[in-house]
Amino acid sequence: xxxxxSVAGATGATWVACARTEAERRLAEKTDPLLVGPPLxxxxxxxxHVNTDPISYEQYYSxxxxxxxxxxxxxxxxxxxxxxxxxxxxxxxxxxYVAVNQQMAAAVIGVAHNSPRPPLVLTQDYQxxxxxxxxxxxxxxxxxxxxxxxxxxxxxxxxxxxxxMRDAIIDGLLANDVVGFxxxxxxxxxxxSCDELLGLRVxxxxxxxLHRGRVVWVRAYPVSVDVGxxxxxxxGSGVATEDARLAxxxxxxxxxxxxxxxxxxNIIRGFLAYERMLTNHPELMRRVQFWAFLQPSRQxxxxxxxxxxxxxxxxxxINSELQQPGWQPIRLELRENLKRxxxxxxxxxxxxxxxxxxxxxLVAKEGMLLNTMDxxxxxxxxxxxxxxxxxxxxxxxxxxxxxxxxALYCGLTMPAEERKAKGEEIKRQIQxxxxxxWLRRQLEDIHDxxxxxxxxxxxx
Amino acid sequence: xxxxxSVAGATGATWVACARTEAERRLAEKTDPLLVGPPLxxxxxxxxHVNTDPISYEQYYSxxxxxxxxxxxxxxxxxxxxxxxxxxxxxxxxxxYVAVNQQMAAAVIGVAHNSPRPPLVLTQDYQxxxxxxxxxxxxxxxxxxxxxxxxxxxxxxxxxxxxxMRDAIIDGLLANDVVGFxxxxxxxxxxxSCDELLGLRVxxxxxxxLHRGRVVWVRAYPVSVDVGxxxxxxxGSGVATEDARLAxxxxxxxxxxxxxxxxxxNIIRGFLAYERMLTNHPELMRRVQFWAFLQPSRQxxxxxxxxxxxxxxxxxxINSELQQPGWQPIRLELRENLKRxxxxxxxxxxxxxxxxxxxxxLVAKEGMLLNTMDxxxxxxxxxxxxxxxxxxxxxxxxxxxxxxxxALYCGLTMPAEERKAKGEEIKRQIQxxxxxxWLRRQLEDIHDxxxxxxxxxxxx
Numbered sequence: 001x002x003x004x005x006s007v008a009g010a011t012g013a014t015w016v017a018c019a020r021t022e023a024e025r026r027l028a029e030k031t032d033p034l035l036v037g038p039p040l041x042x043x044x045x046x047x048x049h050v051n052t053d054p055i056s057y058e059q060y061y062s063x064x065x066x067x068x069x070x071x072x073x074x075x076x077x078x079x080x081x082x083x084x085x086x087x088x089x090x091x092x093x094x095x096x097y098v099a100v101n102q103q104m105a106a107a108v109i110g111v112a113h114n115s116p117r118p119p120l121v122l123t124q125d126y127q128x129x130x131x132x133x134x135x136x137x138x139x140x141x142x143x144x145x146x147x148x149x150x151x152x153x154x155x156x157x158x159x160x161x162x163x164x165m166r167d168a169i170i171d172g173l174l175a176n177d178v179v180g181f182x183x184x185x186x187x188x189x190x191x192x193s194c195d196e197l198l199g200l201r202v203x204x205x206x207x208x209x210l211h212r213g214r215v216v217w218v219r220a221y222p223v224s225v226d227v228g229x230x231x232x233x234x235x236g237s238g239v240a241t242e243d244a245r246l247a248x249x250x251x252x253x254x255x256x257x258x259x260x261x262x263x264x265x266n267i268i269r270g271f272l273a274y275e276r277m278l279t280n281h282p283e284l285m286r287r288v289q290f291w292a293f294l295q296p297s298r299q300x301x302x303x304x305x306x307x308x309x310x311x312x313x314x315x316x317x318i319n320s321e322l323q324q325p326g327w328q329p330i331r332l333e334l335r336e337n338l339k340r341x342x343x344x345x346x347x348x349x350x351x352x353x354x355x356x357x358x359x360x361x362l363v364a365k366e367g368m369l370l371n372t373m374d375x376x377x378x379x380x381x382x383x384x385x386x387x388x389x390x391x392x393x394x395x396x397x398x399x400x401x402x403x404x405x406x407a408l409y410c411g412l413t414m415p416a417e418e419r420k421a422k423g424e425e426i427k428r429q430i431q432x433x434x435x436x437x438w439l440r441r442q443l444e445d446i447h448d449x450x451x452x453x454x455x456x457x458x459x460x
Numbered sequence: 461x462x463x464x465x466s467v468a469g470a471t472g473a474t475w476v477a478c479a480r481t482e483a484e485r486r487l488a489e490k491t492d493p494l495l496v497g498p499p500l501x502x503x504x505x506x507x508x509h510v511n512t513d514p515i516s517y518e519q520y521y522s523x524x525x526x527x528x529x530x531x532x533x534x535x536x537x538x539x540x541x542x543x544x545x546x547x548x549x550x551x552x553x554x555x556x557y558v559a560v561n562q563q564m565a566a567a568v569i570g571v572a573h574n575s576p577r578p579p580l581v582l583t584q585d586y587q588x589x590x591x592x593x594x595x596x597x598x599x600x601x602x603x604x605x606x607x608x609x610x611x612x613x614x615x616x617x618x619x620x621x622x623x624x625m626r627d628a629i630i631d632g633l634l635a636n637d638v639v640g641f642x643x644x645x646x647x648x649x650x651x652x653s654c655d656e657l658l659g660l661r662v663x664x665x666x667x668x669x670l671h672r673g674r675v676v677w678v679r680a681y682p683v684s685v686d687v688g689x690x691x692x693x694x695x696g697s698g699v700a701t702e703d704a705r706l707a708x709x710x711x712x713x714x715x716x717x718x719x720x721x722x723x724x725x726n727i728i729r730g731f732l733a734y735e736r737m738l739t740n741h742p743e744l745m746r747r748v749q750f751w752a753f754l755q756p757s758r759q760x761x762x763x764x765x766x767x768x769x770x771x772x773x774x775x776x777x778i779n780s781e782l783q784q785p786g787w788q789p790i791r792l793e794l795r796e797n798l799k800r801x802x803x804x805x806x807x808x809x810x811x812x813x814x815x816x817x818x819x820x821x822l823v824a825k826e827g828m829l830l831n832t833m834d835x836x837x838x839x840x841x842x843x844x845x846x847x848x849x850x851x852x853x854x855x856x857x858x859x860x861x862x863x864x865x866x867a868l869y870c871g872l873t874m875p876a877e878e879r880k881a882k883g884e885e886i887k888r889q890i891q892x893x894x895x896x897x898w899l900r901r902q903l904e905d906i907h908d909x910x911x912x913x914x915x916x917x918x919x920x
Binding site for chain 2: 074075076077078079080081083084085086087090151153154156157159160161162163185189196263268269272276303307310356357381382397399400401402403
């Protein structure tokens with residue numbers, strides 16, 4: 001979301017989005033798009049809100065996109081019992097996911113018709129898999145590109161969805177000229193899906209698929225953070241207030257995690273690993289604290305409500321078992337506050353990023369960019385960020401709480417020089433590939449590959 | 461198991477196996493292997509039982525092999541909460557899985573030393589991933605081959621296991637000269653695992669891996685049934701008794717499933733689909749019955765006990781909601797009785813085989829081979845058998861209960877000619893590739909590929 005704000009600001013494009021608030025719904029009824037003032041150093045851009053039927057939107061968002069697609073793409077379904085694909089899911093697909101994609105496509109087509117330039121449509125993520133095909137049908141010569149922010153699993157796991165759904169998803173994506181993913185593994189899994197599920201002709205080395213007589217290019221563009229904006233924010237007075245607040249309770253050693261309360265984030269095993277570390281190294285009791293700064297997420301989805309409850313009860317159990325007068329092992333804070341998160345980033349000794357699977361994980365990048373303590377990154381081998389940052393992080397298997405306990409301890413006790421060296425390497429990496437670089441690489445590829453922009457063809 | 465009995469009988473080999481019963485444990489203490497009389501038309505063979513420490517065996521079998529490996533290889537873990545890889549799992553790996561593999565390897569090495577012929581060791585399945593490396597270390601010039609009966613998932617999902625475990629598993633497998641899997645998808649996933657997890661040089665087209673200076677060949681050999689033995693059994697007097705028993709209650713239309721109560725088998729969604737079909741087509745009530753003939757499985761593993769309970773409670777709920785005087789929709793029978801299963805195979809109108817994921821699924825082959833009613837196969841697209849039989853079965857997505865309901869109805873109402881034609885195609889396919897063919901293809905490849913048998917090298 002914040003990545004896209006930066007991009008819209010940098011390009012002067014029109015951003016088409018579902019209206020979510022009452023104010024946005026009123027704006028959606030106007031003819032002119034909303035002009036948004038420049039965030040920081042960037043250009044103004046327009047937002048076109050789309051009104052959707054509330055029941056359709058609920059089916060689209062809270063049944064199909066989350067959890068159905070999200071859980072498929074992160075291997076999260078407990079397949080023995082769930083999902084049960086029944087009438088409710090089939091209805092939500094047709095009346096929700098297909099319908100909202102149609103409305104969004106119609107709005108994009110409307111904007112494109114009013115545009116003086118040949119249309120270039122950048123579609124974001126898994127909520128809009130079907131829109132590109134609808135846009136392509138209306139605007140055969142448009143240039144279409146889509147970026148998927150979350151992992152793309154193996155074709156074998158896509159069979160958790162009925163054939164009609166998964167085929168429509170892939171067909172929709174292949175209406176683009178270029179499809180972008182976070183990592184090379186996602187690219188490979190997508191190409192395999194085209195091959196195995198749809199029987200398409202695929203060039204695995206060249207990263208291309210032949211479909212309906214068109215060549216579609218598939219590329220990895222690891223997403224990043226807005227280095228300038230974050231650096232300015234961290235130096236601002238709002239964060240200074242949070243720094244002071246943190247200083248009033250900060251322990252000798254601070255472990256931090258900042259996450260939405262999403263099952264992918266693996267918060268419970270993180271607590272269990274920390275508990276294990278404390279029992280392995282009782283000398284750390286009273287000296288260390290684990291600050292879990294969590295944003296409640298998707299609480300309209302039952303699996304997310306249950307997850308948050310279990311996150312909370314695990315923290316409560318560990319605190320009640322290990323706490324001592326004046327010392328609580330885990331500080332669990334549930335709220336959304338970017339400035340407080342930035343204060344946490346600046347202050348950690350160890351940042352725990354141990355997702356089960358994760359498209360990229362920007363907490364790892366934001367945290368390491370802003371940290372001032374030569375803090376250490378403990379990073380899951382299943383985060384997309386691992387491809388770029390893993391070499392200078394402490395690698396953990398997210399399911400292995402014993403190994404994660406060891407990594408936390410290793411991070412807390414690492415010699416100062418080594419911490420500093422590793423942290424600087426990671427910072428350099430993040431600074432060299434910020435969000436505008438991510439956008440630039442995509443625009444360059446669109447220029448190179450899209451036929452309507454004179455792009456090259458397969459084999460050239 | 462029955463497949464391997466046929467194989468041992470056909471080759472005159474020595475079968476090395478863990479002792480499971482008291483009688484086997486006594487036999488294991490003797491020096492001479494047990495000579496087993498020929499089953500049906502085959503040659504006698506020897507069994508060498510191995511005594512294992514009961515605690516090691518429990519860790520090996522009920523912690524690591526089932527559920528840890530089994531659930532990984534079938535994508536069954538509810539990853540949000542399980543597995544938690546902790547001290548208990550690490551201990552079970554070292555003291556259970558590694559230890560029992562060592563004992564089995566030692567027994568094989570002992571048999572090989574006493575053999576007049578150059579040793580050829582055929583290792584079966586996921587319980588013995590580590591033994592081939594141990595055998596290779598002791599017998600560098602032996603010919604080793606291993607067949608994996610269950611699916612091999614994507615490398616991404618193998619990361620549910622810590623690196624030490626998954627690396628040891630792949631390294632163990634690569635001590636063989638040839639590694640066999642059920643399907644081409646399993647072969648591809650294994651080759652990708654060698655590439656992605658261990659960084660090995662892989663020839664994806666040729667199906668070969670270079671590891672520790674040796675070439676290892678990877679091939680698909682879809683396992684099958686003993687056509688002759690099954691046909692004789694089905695014609696025998698024991699089955700005739702079961703036929704008569706079935707005739708006493710047989711409804712007008714009979715849907716059958718025969719399965720172990722394993723979560724992979726997808727028994728609950730099968731019941732839900734049947735319930736849906738009855739509510740969609742109430743004219744079928746009283747005329748059709750669903751006979752679920754289930755063998756309780758792995759009841760020492762908690763997840764399996766819970767599964768059986770939920771299978772049972774789903775059947776009870778559906779029966780209590782839909783039953784009518786003199787008619788129960790589901791006949792749930794929990795016992796192991798091969799002759800009764802064969803009677804069920806002979807009599808079904810529709811055979812439901814809807815596993816979540818399944819290496820091959822021999823029920824589909826046994827059932828279609830023996831059926832006498834021109835019965836229809838409803839087959840999951842995620843069963844290994846789908847590659848061979850899918851063209852003549854009714855394909856279902858195992859998660860889609862609505863589509864499964866439609867397939868059951870379609871099977872029950874299919875015109876007689878079409879049922880007959882499809883059934884005969886499937887029978888022909890099974891008869892042309894029986895279990896000895898499966899063995900023969902493996903032995904031919906061993907002859908062609910194993911260097912110690914003058915096999916060819918990469919590129920030749």
